[in-house]
Amino acid sequence: MPQGAAVPTTSVALSPYSHGRLSLPNRIAFLATVNNLGRNRAITPELVAFYEERARGGAGLVITEGLSVHPTSVPNGTVPLAFDKELVPGFARLADAVHANDRPIVGQLWHVGRQALWNPGMQPWSPSPGRDPYSGSTPHAMTDAEVLEVMDGFAQSARNLADAGFDGVEIHGAHGYLVTQFLSPSSNQRQDRWGGSTTDRSRFVVEIINAIRERCPDDFVVGLKLTAHEYVDGGIDLEEAQAIVSRIVETAPVEYLGVSQANFSPSLEYHVPDLSFDDVPFAHLAAGVREVAAGTPVMAMAKVPDVETGSDLIERGVADLVGMSRAWLSDPHLVRRVERGETPRPCTYCNTCWHYIHTGRPVTCIYAPETGRELEARDEEASPAASEGRRVRVIGAGLAGLETARVASRRGYEVDVYEESSQAGGRLAREADIPGRERMGLATQWLQKAAVREGARVHLGEQVDAEVIREWNADDHVVVAVGAQPVVDDLDGAAAYSLADAWETRAELGGPVVIVDEMEDDPTYAVAISLANDGHEVAVVTRRDAVARNVAYVSRIGVLRRLDEAGVVLHTQLLPVRVDDGVLVARHVFSGKERRLGPVKTIVRAGPLAAARSPVPPGVDAVVVGDASAPRPYEAVFREAHTVAAHLDRIQP
Numbered sequence: 001m002p003q004g005a006a007v008p009t010t011s012v013a014l015s016p017y018s019h020g021r022l023s024l025p026n027r028i029a030f031l032a033t034v035n036n037l038g039r040n041r042a043i044t045p046e047l048v049a050f051y052e053e054r055a056r057g058g059a060g061l062v063i064t065e066g067l068s069v070h071p072t073s074v075p076n077g078t079v080p081l082a083f084d085k086e087l088v089p090g091f092a093r094l095a096d097a098v099h100a101n102d103r104p105i106v107g108q109l110w111h112v113g114r115q116a117l118w119n120p121g122m123q124p125w126s127p128s129p130g131r132d133p134y135s136g137s138t139p140h141a142m143t144d145a146e147v148l149e150v151m152d153g154f155a156q157s158a159r160n161l162a163d164a165g166f167d168g169v170e171i172h173g174a175h176g177y178l179v180t181q182f183l184s185p186s187s188n189q190r191q192d193r194w195g196g197s198t199t200d201r202s203r204f205v206v207e208i209i210n211a212i213r214e215r216c217p218d219d220f221v222v223g224l225k226l227t228a229h230e231y232v233d234g235g236i237d238l239e240e241a242q243a244i245v246s247r248i249v250e251t252a253p254v255e256y257l258g259v260s261q262a263n264f265s266p267s268l269e270y271h272v273p274d275l276s277f278d279d280v281p282f283a284h285l286a287a288g289v290r291e292v293a294a295g296t297p298v299m300a301m302a303k304v305p306d307v308e309t310g311s312d313l314i315e316r317g318v319a320d321l322v323g324m325s326r327a328w329l330s331d332p333h334l335v336r337r338v339e340r341g342e343t344p345r346p347c348t349y350c351n352t353c354w355h356y357i358h359t360g361r362p363v364t365c366i367y368a369p370e371t372g373r374e375l376e377a378r379d380e381e382a383s384p385a386a387s388e389g390r391r392v393r394v395i396g397a398g399l400a401g402l403e404t405a406r407v408a409s410r411r412g413y414e415v416d417v418y419e420e421s422s423q424a425g426g427r428l429a430r431e432a433d434i435p436g437r438e439r440m441g442l443a444t445q446w447l448q449k450a451a452v453r454e455g456a457r458v459h460l461g462e463q464v465d466a467e468v469i470r471e472w473n474a475d476d477h478v479v480v481a482v483g484a485q486p487v488v489d490d491l492d493g494a495a496a497y498s499l500a501d502a503w504e505t506r507a508e509l510g511g512p513v514v515i516v517d518e519m520e521d522d523p524t525y526a527v528a529i530s531l532a533n534d535g536h537e538v539a540v541v542t543r544r545d546a547v548a549r550n551v552a553y554v555s556r557i558g559v560l561r562r563l564d565e566a567g568v569v570l571h572t573q574l575l576p577v578r579v580d581d582g583v584l585v586a587r588h589v590f591s592g593k594e595r596r597l598g599p600v601k602t603i604v605r606a607g608p609l610a611a612a613r614s615p616v617p618p619g620v621d622a623v624v625v626g627d628a629s630a631p632r633p634y635e636a637v638f639r640e641a642h643t644v645a646a647h648l649d650r651i652q653p
């Protein structure tokens with residue numbers, strides 16, 4: 001069965017699940033996902049709608065994003081404060097919205113500890129004073145009284161959420177935050193009762209669990225998300241995680257154990273595995289934890305791409321429950337779609353969503369129109385349908401053209417899409433041809449099928465020119481989505497290739513190859529790595545002070561690792577100016593000093609892009625969308641096309 005395909009609703013993952021205090025309508029949870037939709041540290045209508053949509057979409061358990069448990073853990077103003085009693089009414093609105101869809105909700109309790117992330121100005125607390133490898137902050141080593149104070153923060157936060165009507169909490173013991181910092185021998189060097197042996201390092205979380213039990217109702221669920229392998233020297237490995245879990249199930253049993261991996265160090269690459277990883281790359285960790293969990297339900301996670309794979313994990317005894325985050329961002333109605341026999345919008349695992357939240361922006365998805373703007377999307381759904389017989393002509397079947405076609409058809413327009421090449425998908429489909437980027441193709445495949453299912457006619461290999469366009473009915477909406485083309489200026493002394501041409505003719509390229517990087521995005525580095533792996537000498541030159549600025553940091557680690565492994569040389573803050581006798585000369589962007597970088601045979605221009613020429617003749621009204629209006633990242637192009645198509649009735653042809 002193809003990835004993301006509909007599965008029978010008899011699937012074990014979609015059957016109800018009960019165990020002790022846990023009672024779930026199905027076994028597919030929506031994992032904790034920071035969304036930056038909170039404001040002033042409180043719950044907003046946008047944030048409620050974000051969760052409500054996943055509850056409506058059939059999540060078996062809704063787990064909120066990390067909620068702050070103490071004033072020393074307030075990463076930014078979008079993180080809601082669970083420890084603040086004043087905010088209980090807002091949390092109650094959230095719980096009510098999820099319950100209205102018959103779904104349970106637990107709040108994730110989070111203390112960042114020394115991993116101060118977005119607010120290093122705050123005083124970071126940690127069990128020991130060792131410097132944090134990600135934020136670079138050096139923490140204050142907590143006193144005994146401060147340890148007890150933070151534990152009380154966890155318990156009070158749980159109580160507040162219980163008062164708000166939540167079904168339970170999940171303690172965030174993963175990803176290198178405060179609870180992991182206590183559990184891990186690499187960050188906890190204390191000699192008192194909070195450090196040393198596994199028993200002593202586990203005391204912090206064990207006592208938090210017990211304190212929550214004391215403060216909350218009997219039927220209140222307590223889950224624990226753990227890092228079962230930190231992938232750092234001297235850190236928690238699976239064996240140590242098993243020892244920790246054995247201690248917890250013996251002394252402070254929980255309702256479920258979520259099994260995650262890595263922390264915010266170089267192992268961050270594993271934390272939200274991207275498209276370069278195989279599916280379910282860390283299932284062995286869940287299986288290992290389940291061996292010692294003494295019957296406590298275990299939740300597997302990390303790149304579980306679809307419900308069918310989730311069912312397989314359960315059937316093979318790897319886990320009892322399955323958690324997904326990004327698959328619910330790319331399709332908020334994941335489970336409902338499967339139940340209806342439809343194919344959910346598959347996640348490409350590009351990590352753009354993660355990039356957005358870690359750069360302080362509301363969560364988004366490259367091609368899910370609702371994600372991060374659920375309220376607006378509801379208004380769009382409610383906007384009036386097209387009057388009968390209205391027609392839309394879309395020129396170009398890239399990301400923007402396909403989304404325009406999908407939405408316009410859904411709204412009742414008769415839609416024709418004209419694409420001059422033999423393949424739909426444009427820039428995104430071309431990216432999917434590069435090794436390591438194949439999964440990006442799922443986005444355009446899904447969009448094309450969805451547009452056709454809604455009734456759009458996609459004419460591939462059909463070019464339209466001014467003459468054809470003039471013959472169209474003047475009442476037709478004309479949408480220009482012809483995309484963009486690379487700007488390929490030759491260098492003084494050497495001809496240049498575009499990235500796409502270099503890739504297509506790679507067998508004949510002469511080396512050494514220099515790629516002039518103006519895109520700072522994944523396809524450039526994927527081509528560089530492939531060319532180097534094919535035996536070329538490859539260098540990347542950028543005018544920026546670092547490469548890969550447009551790659552999510554969590555994926556950038558893998559990009560930089562693969563570039564280094566392939567032997568690609570990186571030059572920063574330089575602009576190539578000419579080739580002298582086969583040697584590339586570049587100028588420093590700030591000092592203006594020139595330097596000779598070494599021999600070069602092939603110059604490749606990776607961007608910039610320029611909008612392609614519209615074929616629409618003067619006198620014909622048209623709307624220009626996507627790269628054709630201004631080349632931008634996928635999510636911006638997609639969003640614009642979606643909005644235009646959703647409001648076509650307001651545009652007079």
Ligand SMILES: Cc1cc2nc3c(=O)[nH]c(=O)nc-3n(C[C@H](O)[C@H](O)[C@H](O)COP(=O)(O)O)c2cc1C
Nearest residue numbers: 031032033034065066272302303324325326353354
């Ligand atoms: C945008 C985003 C925000 C996240 N926020 C949290 C969080 O608040 N707490 C947490 O424990 N994990 C967080 N994670 C990690 C996920 O819960 C999950 O462990 C990880 O993404 C792997 O699951 P997936 O492959 O289904 O996305 C986040 C992941 C993403 C992509």
Ligand code: SF4
Nearest residue numbers: 347348350351353365
């Ligand atoms: S932005 Fe990329 S990784 Fe995130 S949900 Fe969308 S497709 Fe998946």
